[in-house]
Amino acid sequence: MNIKQLLPGLTVLAAILLMLGIFIPAVSASSSSTTLKVDILKHEPYPAEIGEYVSVWVKIDNFASQRSDDVTIELVPEYPFYLDSPRNAQKNFGILPPTSTGIHEFRLFVDEDARPGVGTIKVRYQGESGGAWIEESFDIRVGTDTFDSRGTLELVSARTEPSVLMPGDIGTVILEMRNSASGQTIVLDGTEYDTNARIQAASLAGNGFIEVLSDSYRGDGVLGPGDIINIHYTVEVDEDAPVGTHLIGFSLIGSSHSYNANWQVPVRIDSQSSLKVIPSGSLELENGVGTLEFDVANVHSAALSSVSVRLESDDMRFSPAEYFIGTMESDELFTIDIKAESISNSNSTNTVNVIASYRNGPNNHEYTVDTLEVRSVDAPGGSGAALIVFLLVVVAAGAGAFYYRKKKMNKNEKEEE
Structure with a gap:
């Protein structure tokens, strides 16, 4: 194979690599920047005074689950604001870990000819060097609204x-x-x-x-x-x-x-695991049926509403399907009884998940409290008692047949005499 035959394939490969080299960094930078949020924390004095300096605190939050490797913010003021020095327009935070915040103070001068009202500044930010910039605008109030009052x-x-x-x-x-x-x-x-x-x-x-x-x-x-x-x-x-x-x-x-x-x-x-559901009776069913008893405790440091407990198993049925308790104060204890019936082999151990749900204010929570093993066994003496009853019925039937036959024989003997 000569070079002329390879040339078309190499050209296509080079074009693909070139496209990837352009596209991938852009996507990476975009995704890194879009996991950031910028805002004006505060500015002092408030309102900004005409002909004076105002300090503006800009914060940037990384709300992603991954870090941003090279975070930079840049302040772009518009009239009537000017930076104290163009060299102070940017602040590089470097690495910003997940769920962390960077804060920086910028100093702006308010033009002496500014009028009271609202001025605008722009804040640009990027998640990594060479990445895409995202820009947002914020208003800063300008005026002379200070009051000669002494209330604290x-x-x-x-x-x-x-x-x-x-x-x-x-x-x-x-x-x-x-x-x-x-x-x-x-x-x-x-x-x-x-x-x-x-x-x-x-x-x-x-x-x-x-x-x-x-x-x-x-x-x-x-x-x-x-x-x-x-x-x-x-x-x-x-x-x-x-x-x-x-x-x-x-x-x-x-x-x-x-x-x-x-x-x-x-x-x-506080933790979401705010309910304890503790078995307070036997976890055995007799002949596949029985009642399971639990103590439900609110270990949260405040009241919970819409508290309920339900049991789930592939091999059992429960009644009620979900036990609704309602509002529980902190440290309150409530006892519940749930009827259970095995729908599988009566001599088996079944896995049962205990699931609790509740509301903390307007927020719904649900989680698996525990996983239990419930056994289904024969009732003590159950088979022997059934056998005894059966034998008694057989004996009674035999005795009745013997008595009837004996009585009939006596009657026949009297008629022959």
Whole structure:
């Protein structure tokens, strides 16, 4: 075979390799970038002041199950914003592990001739060097909205609904804020100020296992002395979140720069294996039928609703098919009885799966609690008793036949006499 015969095949192979070399990196980069999510965590001061610098914190989350190898973000400001230096436009995080977050602070200058309103910045990001860039736009409020009030906001309480979350759950974080002032005015250095308080902006930031689904809160109202406001955020717990108390950041922009604040909000996460189903009686059936008794315990640290238990086996029937219990408080114990009937060989051991389901707030959960072995045996003395009854019937029948025959013979003898 000469080179002219090989040339067409080599040309096709080279074309295929060239296409793969172009296509595969593009797909890889695209898939890496699309597993990332970028957002503005906060900016201070709020609103950005005309003719001054504003700090903007950009966060990027990797919500995939695999790491991103070379994550970079780039800030692209538009008028009236300018970067303090073009060299500071990009931030390379390098490797970003699964369910982790990178945060970087950018410094922007607000043009002196800017007008109050809303300005726009763009954030570009990519998952690996040379990969595709994805761009998103965000608004930043510009103005001079600082207020000469002296009311102080305090975080009164932080709770979740449901009160304890589980991996995979969607819940609500409820933050109760109060203006701690007790009077209408206060005098400082000879000057009288009102004690109103304002929440200009408030944001909740998740961690590697808790994602905040809600946008930042924007408030334009006034809280008088002693007034209370509840701020709600929807959050989602990762399926692999470890059990324990997780802290997520809550940032508040108040009446002026001096009244901004940050808190750590606790969120409790418990295991999905919240029910114990314990056999409290024998796991044997007599002659293929019987009743199985179980103690059901709620070991979760809060109440569960719509609790039910069912048994599943290829060789048995159960009644009821699913035992509905309803709401169970924490540490509550409930005893259930389920009738069972073997539909296979009566002298066999059958595998039975114990499955529990419940609701934690609006979230449905179901899992296999345990796998048990249930034996079907003959009732004690069951065969012997049946044999005795049979023999008694035979003896009684024989005795009756003998008595009848004897009586008939006596009657015949009398007639002959």
